[in-house]
Amino acid sequence: MDLRLDERGEAILRRAKEQRAALAPRAAAFEAAEEVPADVFHELGAAGLMAVGVPEDLGGSGAGTVAYSLAMTEIASACASTAVTMAVTNMVGEVIAAFGSDEQRRAYCPRLAAGELGAFALSEVGAGSDPGGMTTAAIQDGDDWVLTGSKQWISHGDSAAVLVVWARTDGPGSRGLSCFLVPGDAENLRVVKREDKMGLRASHTVALALDGVRVPSSALLGSRGGGFRIAMMALDGGRIGIASQALGIARAAERAAVEHLRALPSPEGAALERLADVRTRLDAARLLTLRAAWLKERGERFTREASIAKAFTTEAAWASCNDVVEILGEEALEEGHRVDRAFRDVRVTMIYEGTSEVQRIVIGRAVLGA
Numbered sequence: 231m232d233l234r235l236d237e238r239g240e241a242i243l244r245r246a247k248e249q250r251a252a253l254a255p256r257a258a259a260f261e262a263a264e265e266v267p268a269d270v271f272h273e274l275g276a277a278g279l280m281a282v283g284v285p286e287d288l289g290g291s292g293a294g295t296v297a298y299s300l301a302m303t304e305i306a307s308a309c310a311s312t313a314v315t316m317a318v319t320n321m322v323g324e325v326i327a328a329f330g331s332d333e334q335r336r337a338y339c340p341r342l343a344a345g346e347l348g349a350f351a352l353s354e355v356g357a358g359s360d361p362g363g364m365t366t367a368a369i370q371d372g373d374d375w376v377l378t379g380s381k382q383w384i385s386h387g388d389s390a391a392v393l394v395v396w397a398r399t400d401g402p403g404s405r406g407l408s409c410f411l412v413p414g415d416a417e418n419l420r421v422v423k424r425e426d427k428m429g430l431r432a433s434h435t436v437a438l439a440l441d442g443v444r445v446p447s448s449a450l451l452g453s454r455g456g457g458f459r460i461a462m463m464a465l466d467g468g469r470i471g472i473a474s475q476a477l478g479i480a481r482a483a484e485r486a487a488v489e490h491l492r493a494l495p496s497p498e499g500a501a502l503e504r505l506a507d508v509r510t511r512l513d514a515a516r517l518l519t520l521r522a523a524w525l526k527e528r529g530e531r532f533t534r535e536a537s538i539a540k541a542f543t544t545e546a547a548w549a550s551c552n553d554v555v556e557i558l559g560e561e562a563l564e565e566g567h568r569v570d571r572a573f574r575d576v577r578v579t580m581i582y583e584g585t586s587e588v589q590r591i592v593i594g595r596a597v598l599g600a
Contacts, residue, residue, distance in 0.1 A: 233446045239297035245277040253308035258566050261433035266312050268345075268389075269593045274316060275345030279305070281323040283467075288327055295467070295523040299474040303516075306478025307485075310575035311432035313478060315347060315469040318385050322394055324346025325464045326411070329452040334411060335536040338392050339502055348392035348413075349380040349414070350468075351438060353462055361396065362404040366440060368397035372528035375410060375450065377443040380422070383582070390414040394464075395440070396457050407457035410449045418443045429574035452558030466533050467526060469540035469584045473519040476579040477512060480547035483554040483572040484508050490558050501557045510552040515543035534596035541589035544579040551576050 235243060244342060253270070260266050274280050282298035284290025291297075305338040306313035323342040326334055342348050357363035366379025377397050387393065393412045400406035412419065423437040452460050487505055491497040525532035551573045555562045562569035580586045 231521060233520055233524060235297055235300075236293075238291060238293040239300075240368040242278055242291055242293045243300050243304070244299040246279060246304035246512075247278055249274060249279065250308040251302040253305065253312060257309035257311075257432075257571070258568070260309060260311060261571060262566075264431050264434075266309070266315065266432045270312060271319075271347060272314065272345035274305075274312075277345060278343075279316060280319050280342035281339065281347055282320055284320075284323045284327045284339050284343060288335055288342035290323060290327070291343075295470060295527040296520060299470055299519055299523040302471055302474035303478035303481065306475040307482040308476060308478075309432070310479050310572070311430045312431050313475045314430055315386050317468070317475055318350050319346075319348045321464055321468045321471060322350060322392070324467060325394055325460060326451070328463070329409075329456075329460055331379065331448070332412075333448065334451065335486045341391055345391055346391035347414075348383055349393040350464070351384050351387065351393045351412075352382050352507045355382050361407065361458060362373060364396060364398055364407060366395070366397045368399045368408060368410060370399075370447075371427040371444070373447050374445065375445050377410065377412070377445065379440050381424070381438040381440070384436050384438055386434050387438050388424065388434050389600055393419075393438075394451065396461060397440075398456055399457075404458035405455055407461070408454050409451040409457040409460050410445055411451050412440075412443060412445055412449065416443050416445065427578075429571070429576070429578055462533075465583060466536045469536040469589075470519060470522050470526060470532075472579050472583045473515070473522070473536075473539040473543040476544040476547035476576055477515055477519060479572050479576045479579070480508070480512055480515075480550040483551045483569050483576075484512065486562075486569050486572075487554045487557045504557055508553050511546035511550050515539075515546045519543055534593055537584070537589040537592040537596075540583065541586045541593070544576075545586060547576050548580060549586050554594055 278291040281290035282293050286292040368375045368377045382420045395412045398406050399408040420439045421436050422439045425435040436529040519539040522532050522535040
């Protein structure tokens, strides 16, 4: 692998580090307020971080997946709640750039790149890991589509400018799914519930109801019945983003452990062993994540590698945050401490964008088919 960044990638990484330095002192306040101010995302947009992989002619940075992964790790090490919104918006921008019509691309990609938010509305209560069980329906009515159903666990679904919504247009199973672009202010689109979460508390996660949401035929993203393919391709890329996020969270915890141990006159051997385990895991996780990013950037198959990166990195990050708690002791779990926040924030990375169990199924099937 050649992971050297070009000029655009170097610029993205430099700006991500600048944004990390600005965000880190504010992260605790964001969590206390349970809100990341909208100006943060406009600042990230101005820095080119909200559409890193979107082509420049659509307003994006065109810097590629390796630069995106490195930037995501930087932002997540400062504020994981900000990072998840950045990750989802990047994913939505790439999906529209890849599958949208010229009109759709021009309408939404520049707005997302500038810091407006995109949401990914796939999951339902009975269709989380299995999209084929989806019940949200889209029915044609003249030149319009009418969407009826509900969506669950939608990151910033209450503040998105556009939502990519999956619905059933045809028969049962995954082949009957299609994809639509729904404006966040669409009539009959309602926030039903905002989740009270353990971690990522500054990032809103909501349940949505679509009570006959009417969109024009031009809102169909890609082809009718092509929704499952779009979802799977988006999730493959999204798993690189979440692996990068988990790595950043754990890196922040590791820095806290290093500072703690350096302040001691003589660190205990057990603490040093734990720190060694943390660094070993995270170095391996970084390489696996960047391998998947590199393959995606080159246009090669990367589904298996994305799942390997996501499963290994998120579990390594969770174990590493737990080790840092052991190193710092009860201090780490005081409310407002950055390790307390990291410990709570990192847990969900093993669940969203496909659970660790789902990743293992993907990996196992790929190994058998190799």
